[in-house]
Structures are given as structure tokens and as C-alpha cells.
Amino acid sequence: MAKNLLIVESPAKAKTIEKFLGADFEVKSSYGHIRDLEKDDMGIDIKKNYAPRYIIPADKQKVVKELKQLTKKSDEVWLATDEDREGEAISWHLCEVLGLDPSKTKRIVFHEITKSAIQNAVKNPRTVDMNLVDAQQARRILDRIVGFEISPVLWRKISMRNSLSAGRVQSVAVRLIAEREREINAFVSSSSFKIEAIFNAEDINKRSVNFKAEGSRRKTEEDAESFLQSCKGATYTVTDIQVKPAKKSPAAPFTTSTLQQEASRKLGYSVSKTMLLAQKLYESGNITYMRTDSVNLSDTAMQDIELHVKKQYGDKYVQQRKYKNKNESAQEAHEAIRPTYIENTTIEDADTKRLYELIWKRTIASQMSDAELEKTIAKISISTNKEELTAQGEVLKFDGFLKVYIEDKDDDDANDEGAEGMLPPLSINQTLKLNELKAIERFTRPAPRYTEASLVKKLEELGIGRPSTYAPTISTVLKRGYVEKRDKEGMLRDYRILLLKNDELKKIKEKETTGAERAKLFPTDLGLVVTDFLKEYFSDVMDYGFTAKIEEEFDEIANGKKEWTKTIDVFYKPFKADVEKTLETAERAKGERELGIDKASGKKVLARMGRYGPMVQIGEVNDDEKPRFAKLKSTQSIETITLEEAMDLFKLPRNLGKFEDEDVTVNIGRFGPFIAHDKKFYSLSKEYDPYSITLEESTPIIEEKRIAKDERTLKVFEKEKIQVLKGPYGPYIKQGLRNYKLTKEQQERAAELSIEEVKKIIEEIKANPPKKSARNKRKT
DNA sequence: CAGTGAGCGAGCTTCCGCTTGACTT
Numbered sequence: 150m151a152k153n154l155l156i157v158e159s160p161a162k163a164k165t166i167e168k169f170l171g172a173d174f175e176v177k178s179s180y181g182h183i184r185d186l187e188k189d190d191m192g193i194d195i196k197k198n199y200a201p202r203y204i205i206p207a208d209k210q211k212v213v214k215e216l217k218q219l220t221k222k223s224d225e226v227w228l229a230t231d232e233d234r235e236g237e238a239i240s241w242h243l244c245e246v247l248g249l250d251p252s253k254t255k256r257i258v259f260h261e262i263t264k265s266a267i268q269n270a271v272k273n274p275r276t277v278d279m280n281l282v283d284a285q286q287a288r289r290i291l292d293r294i295v296g297f298e299i300s301p302v303l304w305r306k307i308s309m310r311n312s313l314s315a316g317r318v319q320s321v322a323v324r325l326i327a328e329r330e331r332e333i334n335a336f337v338s339s340s341s342f343k344i345e346a347i348f349n350a351e352d353i354n355k356r357s358v359n360f361k362a363e364g365s366r367r368k369t370e371e372d373a374e375s376f377l378q379s380c381k382g383a384t385y386t387v388t389d390i391q392v393k394p395a396k397k398s399p400a401a402p403f404t405t406s407t408l409q410q411e412a413s414r415k416l417g418y419s420v421s422k423t424m425l426l427a428q429k430l431y432e433s434g435n436i437t438y439m440r441t442d443s444v445n446l447s448d449t450a451m452q453d454i455e456l457h458v459k460k461q462y463g464d465k466y467v468q469q470r471k472y473k474n475k476n477e478s479a480q481e482a483h484e485a486i487r488p489t490y491i492e493n494t495t496i497e498d499a500d501t502k503r504l505y506e507l508i509w510k511r512t513i514a515s516q517m518s519d520a521e522l523e524k525t526i527a528k529i530s531i532s533t534n535k536e537e538l539t540a541q542g543e544v545l546k547f548d549g550f551l552k553v554y555i556e557d558k559d560d561d562d563a564n565d566e567g568a569e570g571m572l573p574p575l576s577i578n579q580t581l582k583l584n585e586l587k588a589i590e591r592f593t594r595p596a597p598r599y600t601e602a603s604l605v606k607k608l609e610e611l612g613i614g615r616p617s618t619y620a621p622t623i624s625t626v627l628k629r630g631y632v633e634k635r636d637k638e639g640m641l642r643d644y645r646i647l648l649l650k651n652d653e654l655k656k657i658k659e660k661e662t663t664g665a666e667r668a669k670l671f672p673t674d675l676g677l678v679v680t681d682f683l684k685e686y687f688s689d690v691m692d693y694g695f696t697a698k699i700e701e702e703f704d705e706i707a708n709g710k711k712e713w714t715k716t717i718d719v720f721y722k723p724f725k726a727d728v729e730k731t732l733e734t735a736e737r738a739k740g741e742r743e744l745g746i747d748k749a750s751g752k753k754v755l756a757r758m759g760r761y762g763p764m765v766q767i768g769e770v771n772d773d774e775k776p777r778f779a780k781l782k783s784t785q786s787i788e789t790i791t792l793e794e795a796m797d798l799f800k801l802p803r804n805l806g807k808f809e810d811e812d813v814t815v816n817i818g819r820f821g822p823f824i825a826h827d828k829k830f831y832s833l834s835k836e837y838d839p840y841s842i843t844l845e846e847s848t849p850i851i852e853e854k855r856i857a858k859d860e861r862t863l864k865v866f867e868k869e870k871i872q873v874l875k876g877p878y879g880p881y882i883k884q885g886l887r888n889y890k891l892t893k894e895q896q897e898r899a900a901e902l903s904i905e906e907v908k909k910i911i912e913e914i915k916a917n918p919p920k921k922s923a924r925n926k927r928k929t
Numbered sequence: 930c931a932g933t934g935a936g937c938g939a940g941c942t943t944c945c946g947c948t949t950g951a952c953t954t
Contacts, residue, residue, distance in 0.1 A: 158947065158948065159947095159948065159949085161949095161952090178948080178949095179948080180947085180948045180949060181946080181949080182946070182947045182948075183947095183948095185946095185947095188943085191944095191951045209947095209948095212948095230946085230947090234946095235946060235947055236947080238946095238947090239948095265953075270940080285946095288945080288946085289943095289944095289945070292944050292946085293943095293944055293945080294944085295941055295944065295945095296944025296945075297944060298943095298944095299943085299944090300942075300943035300944075303940085303943090304942070304943085311942095312941085312943070313942085313944045314942085314943045314944070315943080315944080316945070317945075317946065318944085318946095319944085319945090391938085428949085432949090440947090440948095575932065584950040614945085614946090615945080615946060617945095617947060618945065618946060618947095618948055620947090621945090622945090625944095748940085757934095759933085760933075760934055760935085761934065764932075764934065770934090770935080776934085778934050780933095780934095785950090802932090802937055816932085817931090818931030820930065820931060821931090821934075823931055824931095825931075825932095830930075830931055832931090844933080845954080875954095876953095876954035877951070877954065878952095878954055879954090881954060883954085890952095890953090890954085894931080
């Protein structure tokens with residue numbers, strides 16, 4: 150038995166550290182937090198000065214039991230949880246649960262998993278910092294209060310059925326998406342004309358090459374036309390040439406947030422996919438910890454990288470760099486995300502290979518020299534007017550870090566002003582041959598909708614959320630139905646070009662696609678209604694600066710300048726009053742909007758949230774006649790739907806005619822468009838439009854589904870209403886609405902199972918229901 | 930699975946931040 154028990158948060162970390170420490174140490178993991186607030190009554194005794202009631206959740210009982218046993222057997226327990234607020238709290242909870250005295254138990258910290266860092270940490274133990282623990286308790290309790298006080302208000306005032314929620318992080322995330330959508334809806338695009346000239350000159354090999362020059366200012370159509378007219382018969386002369394050196398520097402090594410952004414831009418991964426793959430890389434020992442806000446690299450890693458760059462690319466390419474975090478809220482308990490062995494330029498595993506290579510390149514590039522460029526700017530005069538054209542060229546003199554890595558940009562900071570290529574050699578007073586001069590119509594664009602990754606970037610800038618919560622936060626707002634991730638089809642738009650060629654002016658119309666977006670975040674009507682409601686009644690919590698403000702308070706608690714209960718009290722008293730006032734006074738929020746009058750009936754047409762989501766209605770409930778209702782399409786919104794679009798929605802359900810003597814009707818239901826025939830339902834795929842589908846198109850869908858069902862069915866026991874079916878996870882048993890899993894062996898002979906056997910399997914599973922993990926708990 | 934759109938008011942949901950496997954139809 151080892152004399153010392155050392156506890157860290159992550160099991161993968163425990164394994165690595167154990168190797169560094171030798172036989173005197175047994176290293177175990179707490180698997181994160183081991184206690185949490187009880188759910189009943191918020192887990193807080195408001196009247197006893199906000200005293201928290203902690204419990205050990207069911208999924209942590211096993212770990213705690215094991216740690217307790219090991220504690221008894223060990224001479225000394227060392228707490229080596231992460232060096233941040235949460236890590237400090239985990240150490241304190243461990244003391245409480247394992248019966249250790251926090252003022253005596255050895256607490257050690259390290260920011261990097263290297264032998265020297267860990268041995269050094271063991272030589273310099275301290276004790277648990279109770280101020281930091283209190284800051285964490287304040288954070289935890291405030292989040293619980295905000296979430297558990299506001300969510301029930303939403304159940305009462307908006308809807309009970311979809312378990313609505315509100316929270317310090319998620320509600321602000323939804324607000325960002327909601328406000329961006331409204332900005333886009335309100336945006337009025339304007340257009341102007343951009344001047345572009347294509348000239349011709351000789352390059353150093355005396356070959357004739359084309360290059361582009363641009364006018365300095367956008368013009369109206371009239372101005373552009375008169376400018377082009379005035380250029381007829383002009384000569385074009387180079388009046389000035391400037392050559393300037395320029396450089397580009399590599400980006401800092403990856404944090405969780407920047408990794409998510411680049412994996413999204415370069416590999417098209419969702420935030421959760423990136424984290425899943427990064428977790429795999431971490432567990433297999435290929436990269437350092439993937440949930441970090443630090444851009445720091447360990448000294449040993451920096452040395453290894455330097456050696457590798459020297460060997461691979463030569464001394465000229467090396468430049469050691471220490472990066473500083475721009476983000477004030479960073480807690481930097483870990484290193485940046487980097488390969489553990491820099492000499493592994495790639496890995497074999499197909500799933501994680503691309504992400505690994507991205508991390509490898511970014512890490513290597515971060516310690517390489519600047520790229521050196523030469524920028525050339527030539528000014529060109531026009532003999533017939535006073536305008537001036539500018540041609541820009543860029544030559545890469547030394548590639549430096551660009552040899553391995555180029556950071557991508559989001560579309561919102563993309564710069565479409567002239568992709569700069571090479572310029573032929575030019576001299577002052579040189580006359581240029583004009584190929585053509587164009588004025589191209591360009592339109593202003595609204596800010597783009599958020600992607601998962603750009604939302605994470607924004608949240609991080611605001612100091613909202615942590616590396617471990619970015620991906621779960623996005624899942625939450627999607628799951629609650631506040632936000633949807635989807636594509637938007639672009640629209641064709643005309644744009645005009647004025648072209649001057651051979652002194653002849655032509656007007657051309659061309660078409661371009663605009664507004665196409667992929668995998669963007671859209672607020673749902675529910676998200677908009679909830680956001681408006683929260684903004685009206687809980688404006689302080691919804692403020693973009695709220696987290697930053699309370700983080701200052703938490704810092705003061707951590708520095709021992711403030712008592713945590715005081716901070717909570719100052720927040721809670723007015724907040725609770727807001728909650729009560731809202732419950733008393735707030736109207737039920739429906740997001741109602743009047744669209745106009747139905748010509749046929751003369752009644753009002755309204756769009757609003759109904760019990761089952763956004764809908765339109767003709768007439769009102771108090772009218773003599775019952776109103777007619779229709780559900781909005783998934784891409785429509787209460788805020789933007791027009792009267793005409795609303796009236797189209799009432800065209801369903803449609804009766805298509807008879808098939809096998811039964812009516813075929815088409816409608817849009819809970820799960821999208823479907824055909825109903827003979828009391829059975831058939832989903833319509835995207836290629837069919839429920840408003841225009843014909844009887845002839847619908848009958849093959851019915852027939853195909855019948856065949857597919859036959860193939861899926863292995864066995865039917867009519868009398869008992871039991872079926873043996875084939876699913877994506879292999880054969881299983883279905884009785885009524887319940888499914889029963891088969892063992893591997895049973896699956897193999899699924900088609901031969903007898904009714905007795907099947908009944909026995911069902912009985913056994915009913916007697917010993919499979920355990921559902923806490924995380925996968927589902928409503929039944 | 931698929932119709933509804935209001936209201937009896939049962940019973941129940943909900944937060945953020947730390948960590949992994951167990952589980953899925």
C-alpha cells in the first residue's frame with residue numbers, strides 16, 4: 150500500500166502523474182466535483198444566511214466510497230485538484246467528505262503536467278484557500294438562485310409543457326442570437342458602385358500580364374456612369390509607387406474556444422464534435438488537457454518545439470514566443486492545448502487525425518518566425534479627370550510560420566477589399582494599357598448570424614461561461630427549443646455592372662446568390678418571446694455585463710475583502726422582490742402580432758405562440774365562430790410572417806383523392822409534413838411540398854413504406870402484440886410502446902426466437918430494468 | 930408519433946461547472 154494518496158480531477162491526469170511520482174504515491178481521481186447543492190428547496194437555507202445544503206449525487210457515490218477507503222489506508226492525503234476557483238472548492242469538498250482538516254491537509258498545484266512541475270509542487274504544499282472556496286460557493290449559489298427562481302416564473306407565465314429554463318449563461322446566449330436576428334430583420338441593404346480597372350503590362354519575362362486597380366470611393370449609379378463616360382479616350386499613367394515591408398505573426402496556441410472556432414472554420418466540426426474528438430486525443434495521451442483558457446506552453450514543451458522547428462525547417466524559422474492572455478476572466482489552471490509529443494506530426498486514428506494535425510500545426514507555428522511581405526502600392530492617374538486609381542500587390546519574401554499554418558477568418562471580419570496578388574514591375578510615368586474599366590454594384594450586408602463557434606467566441610469575450618460549459622450551453626439552448634441550427638437558402642439577386650471597354654460604355658445585368666448560410670443559429674419564436682420576457686422583468690441578469698460585474702465581486706471574496714453571504718444577500722433581496730412582482734403582475738407572454746384582415750371573413754388574422762408552438766389564427770376566441778388555426782412552418786417566424794404567407798398556411802389539410810378506396814390527405818404535424826391514409830401515417834421527405842404534392846406522387850410513398858416495414862420486421866406474434874424488429878443497433882423486441890434489448894447471443898438468432906423465449910426475455914427485463922445513467926435520464 | 934390552440938390545476942421541471950463512461954431503437 151502506498152503511503153501517500155494524491156487526488157486530482159481527471160483520471161487520465163492521474164495516470165500520467167503516477168508515473169512521475171514513484172511508488173510512494175497512489176494517484177486517484179475525483180472525476181470533477183463530488184458534491185453539489187441538493188435540489189429540494191434550491192439546496193439553500195435562505196433564512197440561515199444562505200447556508201448551502203450539499204449532497205453527494207448518485208453517480209458520485211462510488212468514487213467517494215473508494216476515496217474514503219483509500220484515505221483510511223494512507224498515511225497522508227494530498228489534494229492536487231486544478232488551481233482555480235472550482236478546483237479549490239473540489240479540494241475543500243474532499244476534505245469535508247473524507248474527514249480531513251482543511252487547515253492541515255496538504256494542497257498542491259501545478260499548471261502543467263511535467264515531471265519537474267509536479268515534483269516541484271510536492272516540495273511546496275500549502276493548505277486549502279478558504280477565501281477562494283467561498284468565492285466558488287458564491288458563484289454556485291448565485292447560479293442556483295438565478296436558475297431555480299426564474300425558471301418557474303417561465304413555467305407560469307409562458308409555458309409549462311416544454312420545461313423552460315433560464316440561467317445566467319444560457320439566457321444571455323439566447324439573447325445574443327435573438328438580437329442578432331432582429332438586427333438582420335431590420336437591416337435595409339443599400340448599394341453603391343465600386344470602380345475596378347484591369348490594366349495590362351509586361352512582367353520581368355516580358356510576358357504580358359493583367360492586374361487590377363481600384364477607385365478610392367464607392368459611387369452612386371449616376372456618378373459611376375458619368376465617371377466612366379469621362380474616361381473615354383483617357384490615358385493612364387503611373388504617378389507614384391511605394392514599396393513597404395510588412396509582416397504577419399502566428400496566432401497563439403489553442404485554448405478551448407479558439408480550437409472550437411478553428412475546427413469549425415477549417416474542418417466544419419460542431420463545437421460538441423470538436424470536444425468529443427479532443428477528449429479522445431487527451432485520453433489516448435496525444436494532447437494536453439482540452440478544457441483550458443490558457444495560451445501558455447510549458448518550458449519543456451517550448452524547448453521541444455524549438456528543437457523540432459530547427460531540425461525540420463532550419464534556424465531561420467525559429468522564434469520563441471510567450472503569449473499573454475487577452476481575456477481577463479481566464480483562470481489559467483492548465484496549459485494551452487498542444488501535442489504531448491511534438492515529434493508526432495500526425496497520428497494513425499482516422500477519427501481524430503485531422504483535429505490532431507490542426508493542433509500540431511497551430512502549436513508549431515506559434516513558435517516560428519514572422520512571415521515577411523513586401524507590399525507595393527501604385528497610384529494611377531487618369532488624363533481626363535481628377536480621379537486616381539490604386540493597384541496593390543503583395544509579395545511573400547519569407548514564409549516563416551506560414552510554412553505550416555494559416556489562421557482562418559470568420560465571415561464577419563473577412564475583408565473583401567481586393568485580394569492582393571502580384572503586380573508586374575512598374576515605373577513612375579509609365580503609361581498603362583487599359584483592358585476594361587468597370588463599375589460594379591455592391592450591397593451592404595447585415596452582421597452574419599452566429600455559428601456555434603462564433604457564439605462561443607462572443608461569450609468568451611463577455612466573460613460568460615467556461616471552457617467546460619461552452620459546448621453544453623449550446624446543447625441546452627438547442628434542447629430547450631430557444632435556438633435552432635439550420636441552413637438558409639440564398640436568394641438570387643440582380644446586380645448591375647457598367648463596363649467601359651474600347652471606349653464603349655455598356656450596361657450589364659448579372660445575377661448573384663446572396664444570404665445563403667450554413668449551420669447557423671436562429672432564434673425560435675419561443676426563444677424570442679422568452680428573451681423579451683426576461684429582458685423586461687429581469688434586466689439586470691440579462692445584461693451583457695452582469696457576469697463581468699459579479700465576477701469582480703467574486704474576486705473580492707477570493708481576496709478576502711468581502712464576505713460571500715453579503716454579496717449573495719445584496720443580490721438576492723431585490724432579485725426575489727422582482728420574482729414576486731413578476732409573478733403577480735406579468736401577463737402571459739404570447740408574442741402576439743396582428744397581421745391584417747382576412748378578406749373572406751373580414752376577421753382579424755393574428756400570429757402568436759400557442760400551446761403547441763407558433764401559429765396563426767383567423768378570428769378570436771370570443772367571436773361567435775370558433776377561430777381557425779394553423780401552425781407556422783419551421784422556417785417562419787411570428788415576427789416576420791406576412792398576411793399572405795399566413796393565409797397560405799390555411800390551405801392544409803388537403804384531400805388528394807382516393808387510394809384503395811380510402812382518402813389520402815396531406816398535412817403538417819408534430820414531426821413535419823405527412824400523408825394520412827387508412828389510419829396510417831407516412832412522413833414526407835424534403836423533396837415533396839405538402840402544398841403541391843399530387844395523388845400520383847403520394848401513392849408510391851405509401852407502398853415504399855409498406856415494403857420497408859416488412860423488411861424491418863423479423864417476426865410477429867399477433868395474439869400477444871409482440872414484434873421482433875431490426876433497428877440500427879440490431880434486432881430488438883417491441884411490445885406496445887416499449888422496446889426490449891436483446892443480448893448479442895439472442896440477437897444472432899432473433900428470427901428463430903419462440904414466443905415463450907420472447908416472453909421470458911420481457912419478464913426478465915421488466916424485473917431488472919436496465920439502469921439509466923443520470924445523464925441520459927429521459928422522460929417516460 | 931401526426932387531429933390540438935382553453936382550462937380544471939395533479940405532478941414536475943429548472944441552474945453552472947467540474948469530470949467520464951453507460952446507453953441508445
